[in-house]
Amino acid sequence: MTDTLFTPLRLRDTEIPNRVMVSPMCQYSSTDGYADDWHLVHLGSRAVGGAGIVMTEATAVSPEGRISPNDLGIWSDDHADALAPTAEFISEHGSVPAIQLAHAGRKASIHRPWDGGNPVLEEDGGWTPVAPSAIPYPRDEPAPEVHKLTTDEIQGVIDDFRVAAERALDAGFEIAEIHAAHGYLLHEFLSPVANDRDDAYGGSFENRTRLVREVTDAVREVWPDDKPVFVRISATDWLDDRESWDIEQSVRLAADLERLGVDLIDVSSGGIHPDQQLPNAGPGYQTPYAERIRDETGLAVGAVGGIRTARHADELVRNERADLAIVGRQHLRDPYFALHAAEELGEEAEWPPQYRRA
Secondary structure (H helix, E strand, C coil), rough: CCCCCCCCCEEEEEEEECEEEEEECCCCCEEEECCCCHHHHHHHHHHHHHEEEEEEEECCCCHHHHCCCCCCCCCCCHHHEEEEEEHHHHHHCCCCEEEEECHHHCCCCCHHHHHCCCEEHHHHHCCCEEECCCCCCCCCCCCCEEEEHHHHHHHHHHHHHHHHHHHHHCCCEEEEEEECCCHHHHHHHHHHHHHCCCCCCCCCHHHCCHHHHHHHHHHHHHHCCCCCEEEEEEEECCCCCCCCCHHHHHHHHHHHHHHCCCCEEECCCCCCCCCCCCCCCCCCCCCCHHHHHHHHHECCCCCCCCCCCCHHHHHHHHHHCCCCEEEEEHHHHCCCCCHHHHHHCHHHHHHHCCEEEE
């Protein structure tokens, strides 16, 4: 039988009720990294809206791993406790709670977008970003200096991801996703655009991918065998005119990650440099990368980018281009996207009893 958008997906012992996932989307609405009522209502409403997986925004594994001072975090037990009610609510309403573990690297310490997105000075509560190399992210305004991580500090980053995963598990999350995309720290190590190290973490493919593999190994070590681990990658840097990260390397990395126990690759693209040359970013423009990784590795993939309609999401699964339709902005426009999709596609959908009279 052909799988559809509403065919359950089983990864390890986790049963995902349908193939719709809420993409991790930064809300820039935390104080000191703590989840609050905004996160409960924002994420909880997407669970009520029928999504199979509801994933948090990028959740920083350390204070300096935040993109902005308003980012969500999980660098202490208190932060995990603040997230636990949201994970519980998502589960109670039939969705699988997932968390994206992240470190912003050289793109850290900036104001949130609606406050301008410029670097936050240390005297205003900012901090020194860290990176694989002392190469700041290029900006129109003078970029702050970045600190090149030492080998010992890299081990500290790995430990931060490990402990964050333990806390996320205690908070009730069923899926852990490692953020290695969009120009943030792990992607910075992958791409020669941001990594000019000459030690065990730079140079060759083997060395540039080492940190992602070691972080994955650390998270998989503490994440239960019966629960899935995802990794989000940028399949390409969109920088064809220079040495950069590309789809061939992404396929190779995906195969390596499968051997480390990764269950699904969340396939996005770009973010490493503002000179990226994006194509006409129409619906599904990143899907060919997800499809190629799926075809060449056999690993489950999620496709993200410009998925706006039920039929588009269904076709991705039905035509075996992806195993999950990862829906971002459309979920901002319509928290009940999955329920409306089921109705449009003629599938069974369980609306909350509180809403059935509508």
